[in-house]
Amino acid sequence: MSASKKKCRQYSVEYIKYGFIPSPTNKQLPMCFWWGITLSNEAMKPSRLSEHLSKKHSDNARAEVSYFQSLKEKFEKRSIVTTMFKASQKLVDKGLEASYKLSLLIPRSGKPYSIGEQLIKPAVGEVIKTVMGQDPNPVLSSIALSNDSVARRIDEMSSDVEDKLCRELRSTHFAIQLDESTLRDSVALLLCYVRFIHDQEMVEEMLFARSLQTDTKGSSIFQTLEKYFTDKNIPMENILACATDGAPAMVGRQRAIIALLKNQVPSVFAIHCVVHRQHLVEKALSTRLHTSLQTVIKAVNKIKVSSLHDRLFRQLCQENDEAFERLLLHTEVRWLSKGACLTRFLNSGRVSVGN
Structure with a gap:
């Protein structure tokens, strides 16, 4: 035979005279005014509630119903404030x-x-x-x-x-890339990037950017790098390779950063940065490419040096529905501008060149 279901008692408004109201979370459970404790559903009957009142709160056992009603109103107001506070x-x-x-x-x-x-x-x-x-x-x-x-x-x-x-x-091996550059206000800045494998994927992140207070010698750069690793508790032995731009302060044999780094980590592998390798390659252009580039640079400078020439060139491009109306200057410092300069010259100036 299946066990008979337990009787589920319901709250009655008369139970307030015993100091109990229905629980805010479950209306089938009685909750005490003073202690805020919740009794079981089996205790929701007058004899059990009266016993709790007389034993636990004997001072209020003979109180009037109006007293319990006022307590209920205060409790409800407090509950509303608590709800509003939680929402806020x-x-x-x-x-x-x-x-x-x-x-x-x-x-x-x-x-x-x-x-x-x-x-x-x-x-x-x-x-x-x-x-x-x-x-x-x-x-x-x-x-x-x-x-x-x-x-x-x-x-x-x-x-x-x-x-x-x-x-x-702190717990993995990684490679670093160092680059020192000078900002417009003559502030020397040291940039450090890291590359490592995480979850079988290559991760590349910028580690820090620190200004060099005085000079940009290899010893100053190494001290900045070493101080950062010491402050962050990163072992220098975790460095597997170091990529640089090939400047003397980076790759010199005696006081450069690579030499100082190898004194602490003899197994570190020094490599020339791939981007700066392209910079080295473009320094030795063939005669034909060099002549073509110089011709383009002279033509661009001829147009950009005069505001009148620039306006006339812009009007010419507008009349021929060209995609661009302005030319880009090439600078030796920003060597990557070579390709952008040639591309813009080709797209915006082909009509003028053809004529």
């Missing part, structure tokens, strides 16, 4: 999450940090008000997108990404 806290948490996500989109788009307050928040407010038909103020007030807030969010996220990368480098 949830909105604040969601707003904080949205603030971090929007702060990540701003630098990816290359826009200034002030665009958060100037454009993003007003745009979000218009979307909420127009599409959803709701008051946007509660949502917008929970999203911090001021210039300082966005900068702080970006710093926190970048620090977290850097910490994760450093934790990975």
Whole structure:
């Protein structure tokens, strides 16, 4: 025979005189006013509830029903406030999450940090008000997108990404690439990239960018690299290879960074950067290619040196429906501009050259 089902007792309004109300989470369970504890459904009967009142809360055993009713009203008000607080806290948490996500989109788009307050928040407010038909103020007030807030969010996220990368480098072997360059305001900057295998996939990340306070000698570069590895507890022995641009401060035999690095890690493999190899190749162009390039450079300089020539050339391109109306200057410093300069000259100046 199957076991008989247990009787499910229902709450009665009369149980309030025993100091019990239905539990907010389950209406079939009685909950005590004072302790906030919930009894089982089997205890939902007058004898059990009265016994609890007399034993646990004897001071209130002879109280009037109005007293218990006032306690119930206070409890309900407190529950409403608690619910509102939880909803408000949830909105604040969601707003904080949205603030971090929007702060990540701003630098990816290359826009200034002030665009958060100037454009993003007003745009979000218009979307909420127009599409959803709701008051946007509660949502917008929970999203911090001021210039300082966005900068702080970006710093926190970048620090977290850097910490994760450093934790990975402490337990794996990797190759580094070093590049030293000078900015427009004469600040010497050292860039370091790492490449390693993670989950059978090649990963390449930028490790750090540090300014060189004084000179750009090999010893200064090595001290900057060594200090970073020491601060982040990354073993220098994990470096398998080091790629450089071939500058004397990088590959010299005595005081260059490769020599200093090999003193600590003798097995490190030094290699010339692939991109800078192309730079070396283009230094020895054939006579025919060199002559063609110099002809193009002279023609471009002839047009760009004069504002009148530039306007006339632009008008010529407009009359012939050319794809481009401006030419690109070639510089020896930015050697990759050679291909762009030749391509633009071909696409925008073929008519003038033909004539």
